[in-house]
Structure formats: structure tokens, C-alpha cells
Amino acid sequence: MSSQVQTADGEAPQFYELVPHHHAPHGSTQIGFWIYLMSDCLIFASLFAIYGVLGGNYAAGPSPQHLFDLKLVAMSTAALLLSSITYGFAMLDMEEGKQKGTIIWLIITGLLGAVFMGFTLYEFNHLIHEGAVPQRSAFLSAFFVLVGTHALHVAFGILWLVILLVQIGMKGLIPANKIRVQCLSMFWHFLDVIWIGVFTVVYLMGMLR
Helix, strand or coil: CCEEEEECCCCCCCCEEECCCCCCCCHHHHHHHHHHHHHHHHHHHHHHHHHHHHHHCCCCCCCCHHHHHHHHHHHHHHHHHHHHHHHHHHHHHCCCCCCCHHHHHHHHHHHHHHHHHHHHHHHHHHHHHHCCCHHHCHHHHHHHHHHHHHHHHHHHHHHHHHHHHHHHHHHCCCHHHHHHHHHHHHHHHHHHHHHHHHHHHHHHHHHHH
């Protein structure tokens, strides 16, 4: 509730709060991060739509059946999904105030994310050596953009995780660090959901075409 203060002619009216409002500490940080995630959803939705249109245009080049190694992709998928579980353990330890346990689980999460990145870079390197470069066909262009964008997000998440580990090591589980852990948790699980979509649409459906 607010009230208007009368001012002299020509001056802008001024307002003040009659009843003060309570705002949760760092509440705006979480709201802002949700807005960022929604914008990221739009980006990936656009990339999925592009892949849906161009994914079948091989230009007489290699198709998914000739390029993809599902065993390799399945191992990278398992590593990324397992990292979400370990992050969940980190969140549980954080809620219980166990700083050491939180750090250990976050480190394991980062290592699993690094394993996923290793598989992705190996796949990209293998495709390029096979001549399956982005300019070869519309399918490969859409593939590299979609999977590459997701990989860049995972790389950013790992960097964020390293910085967060340093902050927790220096200042402990202070409220600000807890908010950062929660925001990174949302980001990390979001990437897992996106990858499930990539694995299904690009790899599984691609092998069935």
C-alpha cells in the first residue's frame, strides 16, 4: 500500500510505502535466473525446430546411420545423467550444512561433466576426420549447431562449478553461496533435460530414418 505526497505545482508526485514489504534475501537473483532459463529454452526450441526441418537433408552425404556410434553416445548420456544425481547429493549435503560433503559431490559432478565433454569432443573430432564437416550438408550444419550449443553450455557449467567450489572453499556455505549452488543446480538439470531431447531426436530418431 502506498500514499501520494502533495508537491508544489510543476513537481512530480512522490510516493512512499505505508506498509513495508518483506523481500526474501537474493529472491530477485532466483527470479532473474528463471527468466534466463526461459530465454535459453527459446534458443534450444529454435535449434530443435531448425534440426527438424533440415535433419533429413543429407545432400548425398553421410546419414546418421553412417556416422553415429550409439554406444559412445549412450556412455556420454549416462555420464551426464549421473552427474544430475551427484548434484542432488550435493544439494542434500548443503541443506544439512555439510560443507565437505557438498564440495566432494560437486567435484564428482564436475568430473562427470568433463567426461561428457570428452565424449562430445571425441565425436566431433571423429566426424571431422571422416569428412562430415558442417558445410557438407544441411543435416550436418544443424547437427553441429544444436549439439555444439549444448556442449558450450556444459563447458560454461563446468567453469561455473569450478568458480563456485573456490567460493565455497573460501567463504563456506554462506547464504549467497547457497543461492549460487541452487541456481547452478537449475542450470545443470536444465542441460540434462535438453540432452534427453537431443539424444532422442538427433541420435535415436536419426538412426531410425
